[in-house]
Amino acid sequence: MYNFLFYFLIEVFGVIFMILSFSVILVYLLIMIFSALEMRDYRRKNRFIDYQDIITSPLAPGVSIIAPAFNEEATIVNNVKSLLSLHYGKFEVIIVNDGSRDNTLQKLINAFQLQKTEFFYYSEIKTQAIRGVYRSENKSFRRLTIIDKENGGKADALNAGINISQMEILACIDVDCILSSDSITRMVRPFMEETNKKVIAVGGAIGIANNCDIKDGTVTTYRVPESAIGRFQVVEYCRAFLMGRMAWSRINGLMLISGAFGFFKKDIVLAVGGYFPNTVGEDMELVVRMRRYMQEKRIPYRVGFVPDPLCWTEVPEDEKVLERQRNRWMRGTIETLQLHQKIGLKPRYGILGMVSFPFWTVFEKLAPILEIIGLLYTLTLLILGDFSVVYFIALLLMIYLLSMLVSTFSVLFEQLAFNNYKNKKDLYRLIGTILLEPIMIHPKIVWWGLKGHIDFIIGRGGWGKMIRTGFKSAEERKNLDSQSIAS
Amino acid sequence: MTRRLVHIFVFWLFGFSAIGQSYDSLFSSPEQLIKELTLHQEINSLEYRFHLPNSSLLIDSLENRGLTFKKIGSDWYSSSYSDWSKLDSLQNLFSIGGVEFLIYKEPADFQGVVSYLETLNSTGDFVLASAAPSSNENIILEAVNSNYQPRDDYKYWISSDWKFSAVLLTIFLFLVGSIGMILFLLILKSKRNREEELQKVYDELVVGPLTTLLFEKDLAQLEEISPEELQHFFPNAPFQKPLFRIVLINRIIGLNKKMKGDFKDKLKHIYKKLNLTDDTNRLLKSKSWSDVTTGIVQVNEMDLLEFLLEVKKHTNSPNFQVRNQAGATLLNLSENVDLTFLKEQAYPLSDWQQMHYLRIIKYVQANKSLEISVLFKSENQTVRCFGIKLVKILGRLDLLDELRELTKHARPDEIIEVLKTYGALGAHMEIDFINNCLKNPLPEIRDTAIKVTGDLGNEESIEILLELLKSNPNIPLRKLILGSLFRLNREVFEEYILKYPQFENQSIRKELTDQVLQHV
Structure with a gap:
C-alpha cells in the first residue's frame, strides 16, 4: 500500500514538474513578446512628444519628491542639491531624516540655511514622533523641506513625508539615487496622458551606476561593473525592468514599482493609508493595496511604467550585502502575498487576481522551494534507479536555454532601445555573465531566497500578526495603524 | 489369510499400475482431451467434424448461416475443421450433434486420438499447452514456443513515451522560437545600424545644397526655379529612395524650427517644389497611426494649408497621438482659431492634450480671435473644463458672465474649476456663488471654496466659516478654514x-x- 503510494507520488511529482517547466517557458516567451510590443509602441509614441511644454505649463501636476535618509551624512548635501536642480516647474523636495545617528541633519541645516519652523504636523497616516520640520529662508531652497523624526524605518519615513506633502503626485525615491534632470517630466507624462483610466502609479527603470562616469548628477559613460556579481545584476536589471515590467505594463498587471523610484497619485495613497510599516516589502505592498482599492471600488485604473533610463543606483558587489538584499526582497514578497492572499484567483480582482498574483506566487515566491524540491526529486529518482539521463539532460538543457534566451533578449533589448553599453568589450562581458549565470550565480540566489522563506517562518526580520491574517479590504490598513504603532 | 493378503496385494498392485498407466497416458478422459485441444490452433493431420441426426429443419437453418453438410447414410456430417480453438463456439451451434475426430481425414475414437497425440508428443511435434515451461524456467524454450510477432512499437519508442515526446517537441519549438526571436532582433539592430549610417550619408548630401539655396537664392529666385532644376542642386541625391526623402524632410523641418522670417518661407517653398508634399499626403492616408501622426506633424511644421481638410478628419481619431496632433495642427494653422472641432471632441481631453493645446492657444491668441465660449457648449465635460481653465489662464474677464451661466448646470469638476478661476481672477462679484459653495455637501467643492474665500470672502463668508468650525471638523479641514479666516480677517x-x-x-x-x- 505504502509502496504504491510512494510510486504514485513520484509519478505525480514528475507530471507536476513537467507542467511547471513548460509553464516557465510559456510565461517567459509571452513576457518577451509583450515587452517587445510595449517597447515598440513606447518608442513610437515618444517620437511625437515634446517634453519642454510640461516644465512650465500651468496645467502640469505638482510633484512632491520624498526621500528618506538614514545616516547619509557623506552624500546627503550633494544628493539634495541634485534633486533641487531637476528640470520641472512645480515640485518640492521633502527629505525625511529618519532618526540618523550621524550628522545628516546638521549637514543639511548648514548647507541649506535651514530653520526649525512651527509647522503643525498632523499625522493623517500614523508615524513615529516628529522632532521638527525645517525650511530655508533662502529663496533658492524654497522647494526644500526637511523632516526630522524618530527612527521608524523607510515606510514610516515615507509616510511622514506624505503627511506634509503639498502636491498631487508623490515621487518616492531613495536619497542616494541619481536622477536624470528630465526624470520628473518623463515620469509625469503617463499621469497626464490617460483619459479613460485613472493612472494611480508609475514605475521607472533603474540603471546600475557602479563603474559608470557621473557628471552633474547624470551618468555620462556607461560601463559594466568589474565584479561578476555586479555584472549579473546588470543583466538581472535589464530582465526585470526592460522585459518584465514592460510586459506587465502591457497587460496592466504591474504589481511592483521599485521603492528606489516610483511615482504615486497622492489621493489614492492617502485613501489606502499610505505605506505599511510592518513589512520589508513596503514598495510592492503599497502598489498591490492601491490596485486592490481601485478594483474594490470598481474604478478603472492603470499602473504605468517608463523604461527610459532616468534613475541610477549603486548595487551591492559584496556577496553578504547582496544576500541580505535578496533575503529581504523574498520576505517582502512573501509578506505582501500573505497580506493580500484574498485576491488570489478571484475574478473580481481582474488581471491582478487572476494573472499577476498567481504568477508572483508560483514564479517568485515559491520559485526557490520548487527548485529545491526538484533537486530532491531528482536525487530520489537517482536512488531508486528510476532515473532517465535523457530526460534529465533534456530538461536541464531546456531550462538553461531558456535562461540564456531571456537574458540575451533583455540585453539585446537594452541595446536596441537605449544602447547605453556602447563598448563591445562590455557587451562580451555581459554575454559571458549570461552564459555563466545559471551555473555560478543562480544557485546562490535560490539559496538566499530559501533562507528568506526560513527567516519569514521563524520570524526573523519582523512581521506582525496581521501579516498572517491579511487585510480584508484595501482600506483596512488604516485601522491597523494604532496596532502597528503600539506593537 | 496369507493367500487373501497376496490376492489383495496383487489386486492393489494391478490397480495402481492401472492408475499409473492412466497417469502415464496424456489424457484420462475425453473432456480433458477436448479441453487441451481447444488450447491449440492446429495439430498436424488432426481434424474434427460434427455429425447430426436427420433433421432437415436444423440443416436448413445451419446452411443459412453459411455452413455446409453432406449426408452419409442416414446422418448428416459437417465439413471438417482444423482450428481447435474454434471448437467451443462451433459446439454451441451443433448442440444436438456430436464431435467426431479425424486423423488423416479418417474417423477416430478417443483412444485413437490419444494414441496419435502421444506419438506426436514423443517426437516433439505436440507439446501440452498446460505443461509449457514458464519463462523463468527456460527462456529459450519460451522463445521457441512463442509465436513470432513483430514489435513495431519499438520502432516508434519515442512516440510511445508521451512525456519525452512533449519534452522534445517543446525544446524544438522553444529553440526555433527563441533563435528566431534573437535573429529577428539581431537583424533589426543591424538594419537600424545600416539605416543610421545611411542617414548620416544622406544628411551630408542634403545639408550643403540646402545651405546654398537658403543663403544664395532669394524667394523670388526660388519661385522661378523648376522642380527639375532644384533637384540638380542635390548632385548624386537618390530622390527616389524613401529613406533619403525622410532625411530630407526631417532636415528641412529641423531647419524650419530654428530659422525665422524669409528663411522659413524659402524652406516651405523648397519643400513643395521638391514634391515632398506627396510623401506627406501618402502618410496622412496611411493605416498606421504613427505614419498619420508623422504626416500631421509635417503639415503643422511646414504650414501645408492644403491638407487641413484631411487633418480635420483625424480630430476625432480613436488614437490619442493622432487626434492630439490633428487638434494642435488645426489650432496652429486655421485662419480663425476655430475651436468647434474641440467642442465636438468625442473622447475625453487628457491633461496632456490640454497642455499641448494651451501652449498653441497662448501663442495664437495674440493675433487671432479666440471663441473660448464655444467650448462651454460642448457635450464633453472635459472640454467644458478646459474652456474654464482657459478663462483662468488667459485672464479672460470678459467671459465671467458666460461662466456664471455655465454654473447653473455645471457638474462638480466644472464648479471646482470655476471657483479656482474666480479665485485667480479676483472675481469679488461672484462671492454669493462662492459662499453657496461653502455649504456644498461635496468636500472637494467645499474645500476649494474655503481656499478661494480666503482672498475673496465677505462678512457672510466669515459667518459660514465660523459655522463650519462649530461642526468640529477634522484637522486638515480645520487648518484650511483657519487659514482662510486668517487671511480674510485677522481679528x-x-x-x-x-x-x-x-x-x-x-x-x-x-x-x-x-x-x-x-x-x-
Missing part, C-alpha cells in the same frame, strides 16, 4: 483662537504666523 481669527485655545488651534496659529513659513 476674527485671533478672537476664535482665544475663545477655543485647544492645542490644535494654537498649533495652527503658530504655523500661520511662523516667519519662515510665511516667507517661503
Whole structure:
C-alpha cells in the first residue's frame, strides 16, 4: 500500500514538474513578446512628444519628491542639491531624516540655511514622533523641506513625508539615487496622458551606476561593473525592468514599482493609508493595496511604467550585502502575498487576481522551494534507479536555454532601445555573465531566497500578526495603524 | 489369510499400475482431451467434424448461416475443421450433434486420438499447452514456443513515451522560437545600424545644397526655379529612395524650427517644389497611426494649408497621438482659431492634450480671435473644463458672465474649476456663488471654496466659516478654514483662537504666523 503510494507520488511529482517547466517557458516567451510590443509602441509614441511644454505649463501636476535618509551624512548635501536642480516647474523636495545617528541633519541645516519652523504636523497616516520640520529662508531652497523624526524605518519615513506633502503626485525615491534632470517630466507624462483610466502609479527603470562616469548628477559613460556579481545584476536589471515590467505594463498587471523610484497619485495613497510599516516589502505592498482599492471600488485604473533610463543606483558587489538584499526582497514578497492572499484567483480582482498574483506566487515566491524540491526529486529518482539521463539532460538543457534566451533578449533589448553599453568589450562581458549565470550565480540566489522563506517562518526580520491574517479590504490598513504603532 | 493378503496385494498392485498407466497416458478422459485441444490452433493431420441426426429443419437453418453438410447414410456430417480453438463456439451451434475426430481425414475414437497425440508428443511435434515451461524456467524454450510477432512499437519508442515526446517537441519549438526571436532582433539592430549610417550619408548630401539655396537664392529666385532644376542642386541625391526623402524632410523641418522670417518661407517653398508634399499626403492616408501622426506633424511644421481638410478628419481619431496632433495642427494653422472641432471632441481631453493645446492657444491668441465660449457648449465635460481653465489662464474677464451661466448646470469638476478661476481672477462679484459653495455637501467643492474665500470672502463668508468650525471638523479641514479666516480677517481669527485655545488651534496659529513659513 505504502509502496504504491510512494510510486504514485513520484509519478505525480514528475507530471507536476513537467507542467511547471513548460509553464516557465510559456510565461517567459509571452513576457518577451509583450515587452517587445510595449517597447515598440513606447518608442513610437515618444517620437511625437515634446517634453519642454510640461516644465512650465500651468496645467502640469505638482510633484512632491520624498526621500528618506538614514545616516547619509557623506552624500546627503550633494544628493539634495541634485534633486533641487531637476528640470520641472512645480515640485518640492521633502527629505525625511529618519532618526540618523550621524550628522545628516546638521549637514543639511548648514548647507541649506535651514530653520526649525512651527509647522503643525498632523499625522493623517500614523508615524513615529516628529522632532521638527525645517525650511530655508533662502529663496533658492524654497522647494526644500526637511523632516526630522524618530527612527521608524523607510515606510514610516515615507509616510511622514506624505503627511506634509503639498502636491498631487508623490515621487518616492531613495536619497542616494541619481536622477536624470528630465526624470520628473518623463515620469509625469503617463499621469497626464490617460483619459479613460485613472493612472494611480508609475514605475521607472533603474540603471546600475557602479563603474559608470557621473557628471552633474547624470551618468555620462556607461560601463559594466568589474565584479561578476555586479555584472549579473546588470543583466538581472535589464530582465526585470526592460522585459518584465514592460510586459506587465502591457497587460496592466504591474504589481511592483521599485521603492528606489516610483511615482504615486497622492489621493489614492492617502485613501489606502499610505505605506505599511510592518513589512520589508513596503514598495510592492503599497502598489498591490492601491490596485486592490481601485478594483474594490470598481474604478478603472492603470499602473504605468517608463523604461527610459532616468534613475541610477549603486548595487551591492559584496556577496553578504547582496544576500541580505535578496533575503529581504523574498520576505517582502512573501509578506505582501500573505497580506493580500484574498485576491488570489478571484475574478473580481481582474488581471491582478487572476494573472499577476498567481504568477508572483508560483514564479517568485515559491520559485526557490520548487527548485529545491526538484533537486530532491531528482536525487530520489537517482536512488531508486528510476532515473532517465535523457530526460534529465533534456530538461536541464531546456531550462538553461531558456535562461540564456531571456537574458540575451533583455540585453539585446537594452541595446536596441537605449544602447547605453556602447563598448563591445562590455557587451562580451555581459554575454559571458549570461552564459555563466545559471551555473555560478543562480544557485546562490535560490539559496538566499530559501533562507528568506526560513527567516519569514521563524520570524526573523519582523512581521506582525496581521501579516498572517491579511487585510480584508484595501482600506483596512488604516485601522491597523494604532496596532502597528503600539506593537 | 496369507493367500487373501497376496490376492489383495496383487489386486492393489494391478490397480495402481492401472492408475499409473492412466497417469502415464496424456489424457484420462475425453473432456480433458477436448479441453487441451481447444488450447491449440492446429495439430498436424488432426481434424474434427460434427455429425447430426436427420433433421432437415436444423440443416436448413445451419446452411443459412453459411455452413455446409453432406449426408452419409442416414446422418448428416459437417465439413471438417482444423482450428481447435474454434471448437467451443462451433459446439454451441451443433448442440444436438456430436464431435467426431479425424486423423488423416479418417474417423477416430478417443483412444485413437490419444494414441496419435502421444506419438506426436514423443517426437516433439505436440507439446501440452498446460505443461509449457514458464519463462523463468527456460527462456529459450519460451522463445521457441512463442509465436513470432513483430514489435513495431519499438520502432516508434519515442512516440510511445508521451512525456519525452512533449519534452522534445517543446525544446524544438522553444529553440526555433527563441533563435528566431534573437535573429529577428539581431537583424533589426543591424538594419537600424545600416539605416543610421545611411542617414548620416544622406544628411551630408542634403545639408550643403540646402545651405546654398537658403543663403544664395532669394524667394523670388526660388519661385522661378523648376522642380527639375532644384533637384540638380542635390548632385548624386537618390530622390527616389524613401529613406533619403525622410532625411530630407526631417532636415528641412529641423531647419524650419530654428530659422525665422524669409528663411522659413524659402524652406516651405523648397519643400513643395521638391514634391515632398506627396510623401506627406501618402502618410496622412496611411493605416498606421504613427505614419498619420508623422504626416500631421509635417503639415503643422511646414504650414501645408492644403491638407487641413484631411487633418480635420483625424480630430476625432480613436488614437490619442493622432487626434492630439490633428487638434494642435488645426489650432496652429486655421485662419480663425476655430475651436468647434474641440467642442465636438468625442473622447475625453487628457491633461496632456490640454497642455499641448494651451501652449498653441497662448501663442495664437495674440493675433487671432479666440471663441473660448464655444467650448462651454460642448457635450464633453472635459472640454467644458478646459474652456474654464482657459478663462483662468488667459485672464479672460470678459467671459465671467458666460461662466456664471455655465454654473447653473455645471457638474462638480466644472464648479471646482470655476471657483479656482474666480479665485485667480479676483472675481469679488461672484462671492454669493462662492459662499453657496461653502455649504456644498461635496468636500472637494467645499474645500476649494474655503481656499478661494480666503482672498475673496465677505462678512457672510466669515459667518459660514465660523459655522463650519462649530461642526468640529477634522484637522486638515480645520487648518484650511483657519487659514482662510486668517487671511480674510485677522481679528476674527485671533478672537476664535482665544475663545477655543485647544492645542490644535494654537498649533495652527503658530504655523500661520511662523516667519519662515510665511516667507517661503
